[in-house]
Amino acid sequence: MFPKGTKRKxxxxxxxxxxxxxxxxxxSAASSSSSSAAAAxxxxxxxxxxxxxxxxxxxxxxxxxxxxxxxxxRQIQEEMTQDGTWQIMTxxxxxxxxxADRLVATEVxxxxxDPAAQAGQSPKPFSEAEQDHLRADSRTGEQVFGTFEIxxxxxxPDPALDELFSDVDPSYYDLDxxxxxxQSAPKMGPYDLLESLSSHGPTAxxxxxxxxxxxxxxxxxxxxxVGS
Amino acid sequence: xxxxxxxxxxxxxxxxxxxxxxxxxxxKGAIDDDVAEADIISTVEFNHTGELLATGDKGxxxxxxxxxxxxxxxxxxxxxxxxxxxxxxxxxxxDYLKSLEIEEKINKIRWLPQKNAAQFLLSTNDKTIxxxxxxxxxxxxEGYNLKExxxxxxxxxxxxxxRVPVLIPMDLMVEASPRRxxxxxxxxxxxxxxxxxxxxxxxxxxxxxxxxxxxxxxxRSFNIVDIKPANMEELTEVITAAEFHPxxxxxxxxxxxxxxxxxxxxxxxxxxxxxxxxxxxPENPSNRSFxxxxxxxxxxxxxxxxxxxxxxRDYLSVKIxxxxxxxxxxxxxxxxxxxxxxxxxxxxxxxxxxxxxxCWNGNDSVxxxxxxxxxxxxxxxxxxxxxxxxxxxxNSKPLQVLKPRKVCTGGKRKKDEISVDSLDFxxxxxxxxxxxxxxxxxxxxxxNLYIFQDKVN
Numbered sequence: 001m002f003p004k005g006t007k008r009k010x011x012x013x014x015x016x017x018x019x020x021x022x023x024x025x026x027x028s029a030a031s032s033s034s035s036s037a038a039a040a041x042x043x044x045x046x047x048x049x050x051x052x053x054x055x056x057x058x059x060x061x062x063x064x065x066x067x068x069x070x071x072x073x074r075q076i077q078e079e080m081t082q083d084g085t086w087q088i089m090t091x092x093x094x095x096x097x098x099x100a101d102r103l104v105a106t107e108v109x110x111x112x113x114d115p116a117a118q119a120g121q122s123p124k125p126f127s128e129a130e131q132d133h134l135r136a137d138s139r140t141g142e143q144v145f146g147t148f149e150i151x152x153x154x155x156x157p158d159p160a161l162d163e164l165f166s167d168v169d170p171s172y173y174d175l176d177x178x179x180x181x182x183q184s185a186p187k188m189g190p191y192d193l194l195e196s197l198s199s200h201g202p203t204a205x206x207x208x209x210x211x212x213x214x215x216x217x218x219x220x221x222x223x224x225x226v227g228s
Numbered sequence: 229x230x231x232x233x234x235x236x237x238x239x240x241x242x243x244x245x246x247x248x249x250x251x252x253x254x255x256k257g258a259i260d261d262d263v264a265e266a267d268i269i270s271t272v273e274f275n276h277t278g279e280l281l282a283t284g285d286k287g288x289x290x291x292x293x294x295x296x297x298x299x300x301x302x303x304x305x306x307x308x309x310x311x312x313x314x315x316x317x318x319x320x321x322x323d324y325l326k327s328l329e330i331e332e333k334i335n336k337i338r339w340l341p342q343k344n345a346a347q348f349l350l351s352t353n354d355k356t357i358x359x360x361x362x363x364x365x366x367x368x369x370e371g372y373n374l375k376e377x378x379x380x381x382x383x384x385x386x387x388x389x390x391r392v393p394v395l396i397p398m399d400l401m402v403e404a405s406p407r408r409x410x411x412x413x414x415x416x417x418x419x420x421x422x423x424x425x426x427x428x429x430x431x432x433x434x435x436x437x438x439x440x441x442x443x444x445x446x447x448r449s450f451n452i453v454d455i456k457p458a459n460m461e462e463l464t465e466v467i468t469a470a471e472f473h474p475x476x477x478x479x480x481x482x483x484x485x486x487x488x489x490x491x492x493x494x495x496x497x498x499x500x501x502x503x504x505x506x507x508x509x510p511e512n513p514s515n516r517s518f519x520x521x522x523x524x525x526x527x528x529x530x531x532x533x534x535x536x537x538x539x540x541r542d543y544l545s546v547k548i549x550x551x552x553x554x555x556x557x558x559x560x561x562x563x564x565x566x567x568x569x570x571x572x573x574x575x576x577x578x579x580x581x582x583x584x585x586x587c588w589n590g591n592d593s594v595x596x597x598x599x600x601x602x603x604x605x606x607x608x609x610x611x612x613x614x615x616x617x618x619x620x621x622x623n624s625k626p627l628q629v630l631k632p633r634k635v636c637t638g639g640k641r642k643k644d645e646i647s648v649d650s651l652d653f654x655x656x657x658x659x660x661x662x663x664x665x666x667x668x669x670x671x672x673x674x675x676n677l678y679i680f681q682d683k684v685n
Contacts, residue, residue, distance in 0.1 A: 040572075044518060047575070060328050062417075063435040063466055064468060064525070067463060067465070067466050068485055068521065068522045070464075072521070076518060222324060
């Protein structure tokens with residue numbers, strides 16, 4: 001039931017705190033339970049950010065799952081904003097020097113191989129956990145989601161290509177949309193692009209005809225590769 | 229559907245003072261524990277008479293089982309099903325524009341009501357819906373005099389008479405052929421299809437849109453629900469399931485990841501973005517946690533056969549709603565409440581995102597859904613009784629009565645009880661189906677299909 005390497009005691013305490021189990025607690029227990037609740041919340045945030053990132057490593061993320069995890073992160077952020085811990089994180093982030101985005105992403109991934117073990121570890125000193133998140137978060141601390149690696153690099157500025165992909169939603173390459181796992185799909189299939197190219201104005205004709213032949217060639221190459 | 233025409237055997241469902249009793253009938257699928265990914269069952273569906281039982285798998289195949297006719301009148305053996313037809317419904321595809329592979333996994337199968345000798349079903353993967361015709365051939369023509377023995381055509385000059393061929397019996401051959409392919413209408417992953425009671429249209433739903441199709445027309449579909457926000461960053465809710473009302477051809481419902489169900493009337497407007505009814509239960513504040521939203525996400529919605537109720541399945545419970553009351557469900561059944569304190573671990577290992585389905589029995593008196601450890605649950609609405617049963621090879625002697633299972637939630641574990649921590653979360657029953665006119669059920673474990681029937685005295 002529990003993943004390997006998990007200390008059952010902590011995760012049980014974490015689950016009760018994070019799970020928001022009801023029941024009154026005496027004043028003596030209050031302070032210790034609130035710090036364990038904070039640590040549990042932190043580890044849940046950690047886990048969720050990892051899940052989101054791993055989500056986007058997949059070729060096509062499960063949209064429902066991405067949305068649910070993203071909503072969970074937002075909830076945690078709201079709560080942390082209310083009790084001031086989020087501001088502490090973002091302020092320290094502004095003070096710290098952020099390494100390059102790609103390095104950050106890799107580091108976050110390499111931090112642990114097993115996210116389950118990560119969540120079950122004994123409570124890290126708060127500053128260490130905080131540090132990780134400072135680096136994971138982007139400079140603009142307002143954003144809920146940190147700067148994670150985009151899996152498709154932005155295309156080179158080629159006028160023919162721009163023409164070809166004029167109908168592709170530019171938010172495909174937008175950092176935030178990728179992070180939230182909601183890549184807008186191009187609205188048309190490859191053959192529709194051909195048709196739309198032919199309907200462009202005379203000024204675009206010269207470039208569009210070259211694009212069309214490129215697209216035909218691409219199709220031809222694809223057919224050979226696929227062997228259809 | 230006129231329920232008066234259906235003989236529904238419920239006399240054995242429960243006896244006074246006793247529990248429901250179910251017997252093992254058959255199990256289909258590989259025996260070894262090493263599960264081939266392609267063999268994972270992804271959908272199970274009886275046809276409208278219950279004579280045919282279809283399964284779809286991750287490898288894109290559809291297997292149809294047929295009830296053994298000779299046994300139909302022998303109560304103990306009436307649930308014998310044998311393979312009737314197997315075909316490859318969907319193949320993996322590659323979307324060049326997005327550089328993505330489209331999975332061939334069959335997400336849903338829905339049967340059309342039978343109109344002639346052939347059977348028709350709709351099967352769908354993430355992107356494409358197909359209409360399949362399954363027909364029988366048990367005769368072949370013989371006696372042509374236009375060909376030689378070896379099949380070569382004879383010289384027309386040598387033929388002086390025309391012989392009409394006669395039809396002679398042959399071994400039964402079942403053929404499946406794709407009659408329609410409904411493609412290119414869904415940007416996101418299709419989670420539901422539902423045939424309308426008008427038998428002319430059907431709907432298909434993905435994460436953000438619901439489309440209406442005519443069964444005859446493949447190059448056009450109407451978008452009737454669109455919840456995609458202008459800015460995708462604002463997306464917080466997706467569509468999880470949709471279904472047409474069983475009798476009212478203008479009415480359908482769709483459920484969401486936030487635990488709401490919207491009922492829409494297609495007569496009101498072409499785009500049904502404004503619901504006619506919104507079903508939502510207010511949250512219990514004492515149960516509030518970071519996981520509240522995830523466990524409220526509805527994984528399945530099913531109308532009752534009589535069309536007066538609908539059932540929804542969320543992570544921990546099954547709820548029955550009266551279509552006339554939007555404020556809260558009329559009945560709630562806890563499937564595995566003992567998991568509530570384990571939500572963090574289940575979030576960790578992703579089990580919290582498992583999508584369980586649910587189903588009604590023929591006369592809407594009992595509902596069924598799956599759980600973990602190959603357990604499945606039944607709730608008898610009328611008698612307020614519930615049962616936990618297990619689909620396993622250990623309990624698979626012919627006509628063996630299934631022993632009720634119990635999960636121990638704390639304290640001392642009694643004999644035969646299983647503790648929560650011993651449950652196998654890799655053994656999940658997501659798909660179950662109930663014969664529309666009889667007490668025969670089909671329960672899918674990861675790669676096996678179990679068929680059970682009620683105990684006959």
